[in-house]
Amino acid sequence: MQQFTVHKIGPEIKIAxxxxxxxxASLFMVISASIIILFLFLGSKEKRIVxxxxxxxxxxxxxxxxxxxxxxxxxxxxxxxxxxxxxxMFVLFCNMVGMLPYSFTVTSHxxxxxxxxxxxxxxxxxxxFFKHGIKYLSIFVxxxxxxxxxxxxxxxxxxxxLSRPVSLSVRLFANMMAGHTMLKVxxxxxxxxxxxxxxxxxxxxxxxxxxxILVAFLxxxxxxxxxxxxxxxxxxxxx
Amino acid sequence: xxxxxxxxxRLKIAKSKIKSEIxxxxxNRGSFMGIAFxxxxxxxxxxxxxxxxxxxxxxxxxxxPWLIIIFFFLGAAAGMLNVIKAANKMQKKD
Numbered sequence: 001m002q003q004f005t006v007h008k009i010g011p012e013i014k015i016a017x018x019x020x021x022x023x024x025a026s027l028f029m030v031i032s033a034s035i036i037i038l039f040l041f042l043g044s045k046e047k048r049i050v051x052x053x054x055x056x057x058x059x060x061x062x063x064x065x066x067x068x069x070x071x072x073x074x075x076x077x078x079x080x081x082x083x084x085x086x087x088x089m090f091v092l093f094c095n096m097v098g099m100l101p102y103s104f105t106v107t108s109h110x111x112x113x114x115x116x117x118x119x120x121x122x123x124x125x126x127x128x129f130f131k132h133g134i135k136y137l138s139i140f141v142x143x144x145x146x147x148x149x150x151x152x153x154x155x156x157x158x159x160x161x162l163s164r165p166v167s168l169s170v171r172l173f174a175n176m177m178a179g180h181t182m183l184k185v186x187x188x189x190x191x192x193x194x195x196x197x198x199x200x201x202x203x204x205x206x207x208x209x210x211x212x213i214l215v216a217f218l219x220x221x222x223x224x225x226x227x228x229x230x231x232x233x234x235x236x237x238x239x
Numbered sequence: 240x241x242x243x244x245x246x247x248x249r250l251k252i253a254k255s256k257i258k259s260e261i262x263x264x265x266x267n268r269g270s271f272m273g274i275a276f277x278x279x280x281x282x283x284x285x286x287x288x289x290x291x292x293x294x295x296x297x298x299x300x301x302x303x304p305w306l307i308i309i310f311f312f313l314g315a316a317a318g319m320l321n322v323i324k325a326a327n328k329m330q331k332k333d
Contacts, residue, residue: 050246152313155313156313156316156317156320157317157320159285159288159289159292159310159313159314159317160285160317160318160320160321162288162292163281163284163285163287163288163289163314163317163318163321164284166284166287166288167277167280167281167283167284167285167321170280170283170284171276171277171280174280175276218276219276222276222277226277229328
């Protein structure tokens, strides 16, 4: 579909055989990132006790993420706040910018979400080994399992651990892509049914747009909270 | 900067409102919906990962099709384990 196609903007850039051209996907990533920077800059420019509108929203985001981290991963995860905050804001704004007409949804491409998920997966694994050494492998061996079943359970636990980046990336990608496709399909119904029957799908697509905005927020939230949960498993080793 | 008296009382009212909302469990509805979204993909992803591992091991050891079958079922088991774990976590939070 046209809204999902990636095309080059400007000249073709090739470095060491890799195609590094600037595409519309990169353009919308830059747009989302600059909106976040601008918004947080405006929000933190005037530091008043009674906050203004932009400052209030910025503080709301801050306390929302801070509370999420302390609820799910405990106080040990405080040093990772900047990472999780930027991740949450980036996913949220990419989703929300994608809701605008004629825009491009960066998170509806699996390569984008998969790279983010793999980065989290590798980082969490490194943090786990760094904090606990070889003892980190004990997350694959749950306590209280009979010796006979232990090899089987360990294999299952390893598969379950390896499935984390897949489920994390596929969830975000599939939700965004399915939502936008659904909107497109209902939009197509409006055109093909014409002025007589087109009103029902038109109403549906208005409702679906609202739902999509909710999904855009929820998926960013889920992405961030799962990062916190994985981080919690790596930081606090207990079974 | 001094804090005006009027602001203090308004803050007090707002704080007590938030407290009562937390006690009624109103505040967490969004996050539960978020966790509900999580369960479906969790189940499927583990099956996919298990099958892929089986496929790769099969082409390494030349044992087609046995390992892919075994790892498909192990993946399904891992998916169920994931869902059970997530559900347990949800219950603990309550």
